[in-house]
Amino acid sequence: MSENAIKIGVSDCDRMRPLVDGTVKIENVAASFHLLPVQNLFNKQLTEHTFDCCEFPLATFLRTLEAPDKRYVAIPIFPSRHFRLACVFVNRRSGIKAPADLAGRKVGVPVFDMAAAVWLRGMFEEYYSLDRTAPIYVTGGLEHARVGDEHPQFYPDKFKVERATPSLAAMLESGEIDALLTAQVPAPFVKRAPQVRRLFVDPRAVETEHFHRTGIFPIMHVMVLREELVKRHAWVAQSLYKALLEAKQHCIDAIFRNDAIHSVIPWAANHAEDIRRLMGQDFWPYGVEANRKALETFLRYSVEQGIASRPLGVDELFPATTLDTFKV
Numbered sequence: 001m002s003e004n005a006i007k008i009g010v011s012d013c014d015r016m017r018p019l020v021d022g023t024v025k026i027e028n029v030a031a032s033f034h035l036l037p038v039q040n041l042f043n044k045q046l047t048e049h050t051f052d053c054c055e056f057p058l059a060t061f062l063r064t065l066e067a068p069d070k071r072y073v074a075i076p077i078f079p080s081r082h083f084r085l086a087c088v089f090v091n092r093r094s095g096i097k098a099p100a101d102l103a104g105r106k107v108g109v110p111v112f113d114m115a116a117a118v119w120l121r122g123m124f125e126e127y128y129s130l131d132r133t134a135p136i137y138v139t140g141g142l143e144h145a146r147v148g149d150e151h152p153q154f155y156p157d158k159f160k161v162e163r164a165t166p167s168l169a170a171m172l173e174s175g176e177i178d179a180l181l182t183a184q185v186p187a188p189f190v191k192r193a194p195q196v197r198r199l200f201v202d203p204r205a206v207e208t209e210h211f212h213r214t215g216i217f218p219i220m221h222v223m224v225l226r227e228e229l230v231k232r233h234a235w236v237a238q239s240l241y242k243a244l245l246e247a248k249q250h251c252i253d254a255i256f257r258n259d260a261i262h263s264v265i266p267w268a269a270n271h272a273e274d275i276r277r278l279m280g281q282d283f284w285p286y287g288v289e290a291n292r293k294a295l296e297t298f299l300r301y302s303v304e305q306g307i308a309s310r311p312l313g314v315d316e317l318f319p320a321t322t323l324d325t326f327k328v
Helices: 038-048 058-064 115-128 168-174 203-214 227-232 235-256 268-279 289-304 320-326
Strands: 005-010 030-035 053-057 072-075 088-091 106-108 136-139 160-163 179-181 196-198 221-226
Touching: 005 038, 038 053, 053 058, 058 072, 058 115, 058 221, 058 289, 072 227, 072 235, 088 168, 106 168, 115 179, 115 203, 115 289, 168 179, 203 268, 221 227, 221 235, 227 235, 235 268
Parallel strands: 005 030, 005 053, 106 136, 106 179, 136 160
Antiparallel strands: 053 221, 072 221, 088 179, 088 196
16 A cells, blocks of 8 residues: 555535545655545444544544544545434324423434434434433434444433434334434434324424524544544645645535536526525635634534533644644
8 A cells, every 4th residue: 555545434415525535645655545424434434444544523533533543634625414303203193382391391313413313412402401411311223223323422421311212213103202303303203103203393493593593513434544544644634625625615615506407306406506605705715714613613612512522622623743734
């Protein structure tokens, strides 16, 4: 293997495709890309540490910073973001109308410390009067029974957590759990099962209101590199950052080109124009400074929930030798 050859693991998303297909090159790096579904990617990296650079769950990365065998450093590239208020589902028979009604109820969560759950617990407590420890959390596989925690999870003592044998989606439909916090839409909702609905009737409206209130577009994933690679070749982090930034911009520019529709969604460019009016010209920012408030909020939620054991500063998340480059 060449000294500058690295293996990169990512999910299949439009922000990455210009790199994967070779449209955008990484300076002085021979990269091989490996596309995997998100949870499979995380399971593989957390158990086998296969990739030199990998899309990584944000909350799990915080825990790696406290591990005695610290393996990774992050670069401020955020390939996954989501407002997540659309990702709360309830059983109609539960009578749940608002987040505060989740107190004392059984609430499914596939991965207890996934970023989606950290954000939702934090937002529900800060803005919707739900104590984060009030629900009874039920963890398990979303669509299939889980054999074990392939993605190692962390359960702070102050939370009430039960383990599920059936799939959480099936339990939601049957009423065995009252609600579900999830990173993807459960099958019963996709199939229009009559007993399953979103908690928020108009999630886009409440997510838009939340953005108006906070200016935060929640971050789910971050790109990480093997620490030993960065120690040997600090410039690799900068090369990756620049290439990933270029790839994202290439993706956004494609939306606004008028030569052809680059998405199966009609009026995609018009929708993107609406987003820019709401969220600004760079509505999916990379870099430290443009994301400082979102990162500070996530770090605060993580400490409040016991996911992280101590308050962390944003600048602690990224290599000191490259922070100046990343302040863009």
